[in-house]
Amino acid sequence: MADDEDQLRAWMMRAQDGNSQATAALLSALAPRLRAFFRGKGANREDSEDLVQETLIAIYTKRAMFDPNQRLLGWAYAIARYRMIDRWRHTKRRGHEMPIEDFEHSLVAQSHEAGDPLRDISRLLATLPEKQRTAIELVKIKDMSINDASAATGLSASDIKICIHRGLKSLMALVGDADAFNPALVPIASRDTLS
Amino acid sequence: MTTDELIAILARSPEPAHPRRFKVHFALALVAGLAIGLLALKLTLGFRPDIGMAAPVVALKVGLSALIATFAGGLAIELAKPQTVGNEQTKRAASPLIALALGSVAIGAITVFATNPEQRFEAFTGGGFPWCLVAIPIMGLPTALLLLWVLKDAAPTRLMLAGASVGALSGGIGAIIYATFCSLDSIAFVTIWYVAGIGISSALGAWLGAKVLHW
Numbered sequence: 001m002a003d004d005e006d007q008l009r010a011w012m013m014r015a016q017d018g019n020s021q022a023t024a025a026l027l028s029a030l031a032p033r034l035r036a037f038f039r040g041k042g043a044n045r046e047d048s049e050d051l052v053q054e055t056l057i058a059i060y061t062k063r064a065m066f067d068p069n070q071r072l073l074g075w076a077y078a079i080a081r082y083r084m085i086d087r088w089r090h091t092k093r094r095g096h097e098m099p100i101e102d103f104e105h106s107l108v109a110q111s112h113e114a115g116d117p118l119r120d121i122s123r124l125l126a127t128l129p130e131k132q133r134t135a136i137e138l139v140k141i142k143d144m145s146i147n148d149a150s151a152a153t154g155l156s157a158s159d160i161k162i163c164i165h166r167g168l169k170s171l172m173a174l175v176g177d178a179d180a181f182n183p184a185l186v187p188i189a190s191r192d193t194l195s
Numbered sequence: 196m197t198t199d200e201l202i203a204i205l206a207r208s209p210e211p212a213h214p215r216r217f218k219v220h221f222a223l224a225l226v227a228g229l230a231i232g233l234l235a236l237k238l239t240l241g242f243r244p245d246i247g248m249a250a251p252v253v254a255l256k257v258g259l260s261a262l263i264a265t266f267a268g269g270l271a272i273e274l275a276k277p278q279t280v281g282n283e284q285t286k287r288a289a290s291p292l293i294a295l296a297l298g299s300v301a302i303g304a305i306t307v308f309a310t311n312p313e314q315r316f317e318a319f320t321g322g323g324f325p326w327c328l329v330a331i332p333i334m335g336l337p338t339a340l341l342l343l344w345v346l347k348d349a350a351p352t353r354l355m356l357a358g359a360s361v362g363a364l365s366g367g368i369g370a371i372i373y374a375t376f377c378s379l380d381s382i383a384f385v386t387i388w389y390v391a392g393i394g395i396s397s398a399l400g401a402w403l404g405a406k407v408l409h410w
Contacts, residue, residue, distance in 0.1 A: 015209065018210055019209075020208060057201070065275065067214075070276065078278055081279070156210070
C-alpha cells in the first residue's frame with residue numbers, strides 16, 4: 001500500500017509538471033479505486049461510473065491543489081466524497097440523470113441517420129451556453145482534436161475539455177426531458193432505466 | 196464516453212499546474228482586502244484622532260487581531276485543499292486558533308471580575324453597545340469576499356469549515372482596521388468584544404461558505 005502511495009504521488013508530481021504519460025497513469029490507476037469507492041457507498045453501476053468520471057476531471061483540473069505533504073489517496077478520496085455529496089444535492093433538485101455513455105451512444109446513432117434527429121440534437125445544443133455548444137460541436141461532432149478546437153476558438157485546451165464535460169452533462173438532463181416527446185433520441189438500452 | 200476515453204482526453208497535452216498560484220492569490224486578496232478596508236475607514240469614520248499618541252495601545256490591539264488572523268489564515272489554507280473528515284492536520288491547524296480565542300476571552304473575564312463592582316459593567320461593555328460586534332465583520336467584508344473568490348477556485352471539500360476559517364481571518368483583518376478607529380482601550384473590552392466580533396464574522400463566513408464555495 002505504501003508503494004502504491006509513493007508511485008501515485010510520483011505520477012502526480014509529474015502530472016503537475018504537465019507530463020502526459022504520468023497523467024494518464026495516475027488517472028488510470030485511480031479509476032478502479034474510485035469505482036470501488038462509489039460502489040462501496042451504494043451507487044449503482046451507471047451512477048458510480050459517472051461519479052468516477054466527474055472525480056477524474058476534478059482530480060485533473062484541481063491537480064495544482066495537491067500538496068506533497070498530503071497523502072495522495074486521501075486527497076483523491078476527499079474529492080470523490082465531495083463529488084458524491086454534490087451529486088446528491090443536484091439529483092435531489094433535478095430528478096433522475098442519464099449516464100454520459102448513453103448520451104454518447106445517442107449522439108453517434110443520430111449522426112448516422114441524419115435528417116430530423118440531427119435537427120433535434122442541434123435544437124438541444126442550441127439551448128447550451130455558446131462556449132459549451134461550440135466545444136461539443138467541434139470535438140464531438142466534427143471530430144476535431146482538442147488542440148485544433150482550442151486553436152479554432154481561442155479557448156485553452158483544458159477550457160475546451162471542461163466545456164465539453166459540462167455541456168454533455170447539461171445535455172443529458174435535457175435529453176431526459178426531451179425523452180417524453182421524442183423517444184428516438186434515447187438509446188433502447190437506457191429506456192428501461194429511465195422509466 | 197467511456198472512462199478510458201475520458202482519461203485519454205484529459206491526459207492529452209496537459210498544461211503544467213501551478214501549485215504556488217493559490218497562495219499568491221490568497222496573499223493578494225489579503226493585502227487588497229486590508230487596503231480597501233483601511234481606505235473605506237479613512238473616507239468614512241476616519242482614524243481615531245489621537246492615533247499618534249495612542250500608537251502603543253493601537254499596536255497591541257492590532258497585534259492581537261493579527262495573531263488571530265495568522266492562525267485563521269493557516270487553517271484557511273489547509274481547508275482550501277481537499278480534506279477528509281477528522282483530518283489530523285486540520286485539527287492541528289485549528290487548535291491554536293481556538294486556544295487563542297478562549298484564552299483571550301478568559302483574560303477579559305478575569306479583568307472584568309478584578310474591576311471593582313461599580314465600574315465592572317462599564318469595563319465590560321465600554322459604556323454602551325459594543326459596536327465592534329457589527330463593525331469588525333463589516334470592515335472584514337471586502338477581505339472575506341475576495342478570499343471566498345480565491346477559495347472557490349481552489350478545492351475546498353469542507354465548505355462550511357472553510358467558510359468559517361475565511362470568516363475568522365477576515366474578522367481578524369476587520370479587527371486590525373477597527374483598532375485604528377476605536378478609542379476604547381480597556382483590556383476587558385478588547386479581549387472579549389474583538390474576539391466576539393471575529394467570532395460573528397466566522398459564523399457569517401461558515402454560512403456564506405456553504406452557499407458559495409461549490410465547485
